[in-house]
Amino acid sequence: MSDQIKIDKYLSYYYAGASGDFNLIHIDNEFARKAGLKGIILQGLCTLGITANRLIGDEDPARLKSITVRFAFPVLPEDELLLETDEKDGEVKFTVRKESGEEVITKGRSVYR
Amino acid sequence: MNHNLAGKVYPTFQYEVGREKIFEYARATLSKNPFSTDPEFAAQSHYGNVVAPPTFAAVYCHQALRNVFDDKELAMKIPRIVHGEQTFEFGEVVMSGDTISTTVTITDIIEKENRKGLINQFLIMTTESVNQDGELVCKGLWALVERGNE
Numbered sequence: 001m002s003d004q005i006k007i008d009k010y011l012s013y014y015y016a017g018a019s020g021d022f023n024l025i026h027i028d029n030e031f032a033r034k035a036g037l038k039g040i041i042l043q044g045l046c047t048l049g050i051t052a053n054r055l056i057g058d059e060d061p062a063r064l065k066s067i068t069v070r071f072a073f074p075v076l077p078e079d080e081l082l083l084e085t086d087e088k089d090g091e092v093k094f095t096v097r098k099e100s101g102e103e104v105i106t107k108g109r110s111v112y113r
Numbered sequence: 114m115n116h117n118l119a120g121k122v123y124p125t126f127q128y129e130v131g132r133e134k135i136f137e138y139a140r141a142t143l144s145k146n147p148f149s150t151d152p153e154f155a156a157q158s159h160y161g162n163v164v165a166p167p168t169f170a171a172v173y174c175h176q177a178l179r180n181v182f183d184d185k186e187l188a189m190k191i192p193r194i195v196h197g198e199q200t201f202e203f204g205e206v207v208m209s210g211d212t213i214s215t216t217v218t219i220t221d222i223i224e225k226e227n228r229k230g231l232i233n234q235f236l237i238m239t240t241e242s243v244n245q246d247g248e249l250v251c252k253g254l255w256a257l258v259e260r261g262n263e
Contacts, residue, residue: 011141018134018141020175025192035192036260044196049142049168056167061148061206064167068200068254107198 003054005081005096007042012077015046041074047081047105051096054083055110063112070107073098114234114259116222118187123217126177132209135165138172165207170251173207174240177215178255181238187219189236190259197235198256204249213250215242220254231261 008014012026021043024031032040052067075081080099085092094108132152139149147154148164155163165172182189207213221237240253 005143014141018138019172023191023194031192045168045171045199046142048199049166049171052168053142053144053146053166056146058146061146061164061167064203066200066202067167070198071196074195
């Protein structure tokens, strides 16, 4: 199964406010470039949160027993992502990739009760 | 980073979960889950209250992790930090009005050479979060990477 995720241009600012993660690499382009990045990047935990919420859908949040991910590549503002899932025996293996191909979350695995 | 700090346990941090903070977090992570976004649905559910998305753990743990980021003895280079890997194991759900106590431990600090020959340092931490009744709500395994300089 695959599901599209569109990253709003300002999402890293909303997420900074919501989470408290105001690391400047997420909100200041000049600072991010000086730190060796192409520009501001989305907080990895924001990508993880979006992914976990998609996996839970409308169900009782208590169903999610565990989730594990590797952040393989930075997500940038206005990226379009695809969540690809493979479900087997109460466990979902998943990958998040950019529409351009790069995998941003690899080794994704979630377990349910 | 100061590798001698492996094993350090930081003081437990208490976080009070507010309903509007849950809504704010749910919006920032594009949740449409009615338990976390619809107060009437949540009130009529078996919880009778707004439930945080499971990864709200990032919020109450972030406040606890600030002690690590601000630790002068550890001397992290914050601009060079990126998130490498993350695992959350969930226990009881977290609801509006809960008080969550989180304890952070530095499990390990490891050096690894990447494909470009740069030395990256991996800060491995565990968090354990319990609610006001002492029930486990989340165990986190965090791997942050301090990227090496060219």
